[in-house]
Amino acid sequence: MAIEQLREQIDQLDIQLVELLAQRQEVTTAVGQYKKEVGKPIYDPVREAELIKERRALAESLNVSPDLIEDLLRRMIRESYQTQHNAYRSVLPSQSKIVIVGGGGALGKRFVDMFERSTYRVEVIEKDDWSQAESIVKDAKLVIVAVPIKLTEQVIKLLPALPDDCVLADLTSLKDAPLKAMLAKHSGPVVGLHPMFGPDVPNFVKQVVVACDGRFPEQYEWLIEQITIWGAVIQKDDAKQHDSSMELIQAMRHFTTFVYGKFLANQDPDLEHLLRLSSPIYRLELAMTGRLFAQDANLYADIIFGAENSKTLADKFKYELDSAIELLEQSDKFGFKQQFEDVAAWFGKKSNEFLTESRAMLKTAQDSRDLK
């Protein structure tokens, strides 16, 4: 058969594919509507896993790659999360009042939007609204402090007295100090929240929100349930433990990326040339460094300088660097391999999982790479 005819067939099949997606979207929108009405969470891991298992079996029986159908379905499911949910069930009675201090900021805005979509009545306190703060919080069921980390404690102290049953929460990336400030301010229910995502996520599905208990968990349980209805996953943690984990997950990782970025910029290689030669993994390595510098310097300064032990940890990192440089000085390949194996042993089977995971991701990255 001529190539033109084959391509014509592909065109026809792709038209059917798009039509099919349009139909599927209609049905999943109806499912979303149903979930909203009965108040079911948008993300249903059990149903998702079952569906994918069934489709994999179906694909195999038709000689289609199960991995292919799984990848396609996961992408379609992501889309349905986006089109499905413009509204959510509210756990508290409709029109219950939520106050978000700093609700004009990027992350604060996302929470305003999510509460409004859940039929809450949301009021925002920004820096010019302090004179009315007292009347604004009067009948609030929840006050969330969503201001930059360096202002959090100060703003908590400035809050007017809250109703006894009002929940006081914050969204700061450190949890111990803000939690203490909230407990000192308010004698009612208190919970510290740390959304582990930026304001630019398409929705809250599968996003992690860390929750550190302050006081009266049964009284803020409705808030936890509300966040779960939005599709997020709550990870309960101790505030101190959270903060020390964040020093590694955020502060030190950003700090060393900052150093690598400075190093690269001062070496001043031709970036286009590096990229032209880069395989996906090296492109990703470069991207992970470069992406930091597309973002707000203030945010990273706050995270790095705000972490209690940044200096101590940076010194420990330096110690490791010095010992690695010594290996280079002495051309001690054997020592390098020994230390490499020690670290490998520490990562244990996780390092293999990371390798598998990153490979799958790199394949996807490669899919959308256009090369000449």
Place this chain on the structure above:
Amino acid sequence: MAIEQLREQIDQLDIQLVELLAQRQEVTTAVGQYKKEVGKPIYDPVREAELIKERRALAESLNVSPDLIEDLLRRMIRESYQTQHNAYRSVLPSQSKIVIVGGGGALGKRFVDMFERSTYRVEVIEKDDWSQAESIVKDAKLVIVAVPIKLTEQVIKLLPALPDDCVLADLTSLKDAPLKAMLAKHSGPVVGLHPMFGPDVPNFVKQVVVACDGRFPEQYEWLIEQITIWGAVIQKDDAKQHDSSMELIQAMRHFTTFVYGKFLANQDPDLEHLLRLSSPIYRLELAMTGRLFAQDANLYADIIFGAENSKTLADKFKYELDSAIELLEQSDKFGFKQQFEDVAAWFGKKSNEFLTESRAMLKTAQDSRDLK
């Protein structure tokens, strides 16, 4: 409509989807067969871009997200590369002889396989075959040295004399020294190749192969064409420039990841706890460190200790670390922000591209993340 009925509808649509994929696969296999017969490269960037543009327009007209259809198509196209091509046209006459020294190694094997699928006659020289090397290379059109980097020059010197028109090539990750050794050994055509991918890639489509000219490019042009037919993208580069780029792309990146791994292991946090709290971007940060240690220590030792300027570059990195630690010591947030902006300026608009790129990738990573 009851939820069961809606789910039944989704089931029916998904069955149609899988059937459609099976049909599409049949047609793309026929396209692959056609491409093989006429000798067209497997990867056709122009056709791919056109097809995606058309489908996006079609999706929009049916109220389906264009990004959704693009992502699905790219994944399906990746699959078709895999099912489509079990055989390739050979540029030289069928049964022309190729010799791969170290063809028993992981990367060497991949090249043996690709040449055999292209109807070449491939012979391998491994360490026990040196006594027959002379007779093996007698009528070879191409000899590729595919041994570990520390053996490359030594093995090149050991090669018997090659036919005048035989192409001599290597696959080492450094290019200057092996190229010099090859030019000294052989007076015929010489080219240094660096495949920027590991032996575990599913196929060569969109993979980068760096080619550094040695001598008589018109005489090895067929090899470049052959690699292009496999779907790879050739990037021509100067050997010295390549090597200095690799010091940054490979050696220093691996070196600093090694240091960060040591640092993490010695801090000894609960890795599961870190992962539980990690959003996709931090999970990826951890994965990019951990994945290194799932791999062969020897490979990384060779790359890091093999790079000429590793020590000098590591010292420069240390200088940047010291100056960043000074910022911490003096709580100099202002200085941090200034340096941050300088690096951002160096990355220029690339940092924004990196951010966009990594966001798209993280969304995909998130798709397949199963959370409880």
